[in-house]
Amino acid sequence: DTEVTQTPKHLVMGMTNKKSLKCEQHMGHRAMYWYKQKAKKPPELMFVYSYEKLSINESVPSRFSPECPNSSLLNLHLHALQPEDSALYLCASSQVLTRSGTDTQYFGPGTRLTVL
Amino acid sequence: RKEVEQDPGPFNVPEGATVAFNCTYSNSASQSFFWYRQDCRKEPKLLMSVYSSGNEDGRFTAQLNRASQYISLLIRDSKLSDSATYLCVVTALKGGTSYGKLTFGQGTILTVHP
Numbered sequence: 001d002t003e004v005t006q007t008p009k010h011l012v013m014g015m016t017n018k019k020s021l022k023c024e025q026h027m028g029h030r031a032m033y034w035y036k037q038k039a040k041k042p043p044e045l046m047f048v049y050s051y052e053k054l055s056i057n058e059s060v061p062s063r064f065s066p067e068c069p070n071s072s073l074l075n076l077h078l079h080a081l082q083p084e085d086s087a088l089y090l091c092a093s094s095q096v097l098t099r100s101g102t103d104t105q106y107f108g109p110g111t112r113l114t115v116l
Numbered sequence: 117r118k119e120v121e122q123d124p125g126p127f128n129v130p131e132g133a134t135v136a137f138n139c140t141y142s143n144s145a146s147q148s149f150f151w152y153r154q155d156c157r158k159e160p161k162l163l164m165s166v167y168s169s170g171n172e173d174g175r176f177t178a179q180l181n182r183a184s185q186y187i188s189l190l191i192r193d194s195k196l197s198d199s200a201t202y203l204c205v206v207t208a209l210k211g212g213t214s215y216g217k218l219t220f221g222q223g224t225i226l227t228v229h230p
Contacts, residue, residue, distance in 0.1 A: 031216055042203060042220030043160065055215055090159055097216045104150065105218065107159040 004108035023091030139204030
């Protein structure tokens with residue numbers, strides 16, 4: 001089973017709202033990722049967690065705040081977003097992080113976010 | 117030069133056709149290579165990893181040429197269900213490590229028609 005789940009599927013929020021995206025996997029993977037994907041573009045890496053610790057932050061604005069409460073869950077807290085933040089937010093997981101990045105990443109279905 | 121370059125297409129082919137996608141990457145130290153497919157408004161799904169010896173999975177064959185920094189994907193006997201965007205993906209290295217960072221090509225759009 002290579003399933004990564006994400007909730008909600010769709011989210012509409014105003015620029016003053018606070019919301020959270022959730023991601024869950026039960027494959028025993030110890031590396032989890034957040035990506036952002038705009039229409040007709042490839043996914044862009046935002047954050048990487050390894051063993052529940054933040055490993056990579058790709059200079060993402062502080063209005064995006066990741067959290068990894070345990071090895072199966074990954075959250076992305078959103079606050080004071082801008083309309084240009086509207087995108088598909090994808091979560092992924094892999095077994096572990098390696099120096100060469102050889103582990104396959106499995107993606108969840110994504111949350112389609114619209115910021116009004 | 118982009119780190120991973122793909123022909124964006126679109127490729128429009130009839131059912132049963134053979135179609136080939138090409139991809140080049142700029143970092144000679146890249147370690148891992150993948151093809152993902154992404155359907156419209158869906159998540160990327162792993163199609164296959166790419167190995168130096170070449171690998172085949174049913175109608176799909178992937179090749180890697182490290183000397184030329186070139187990856188290919190061949191689809192034989194195309195089906196309507198093969199219509200998707202095909203993403204060439206390479207591990208990105210910085211300072212000799214990647215720690216999970218993938219670099220995606222822009223994707224090649226394939227449409228298979230009856």
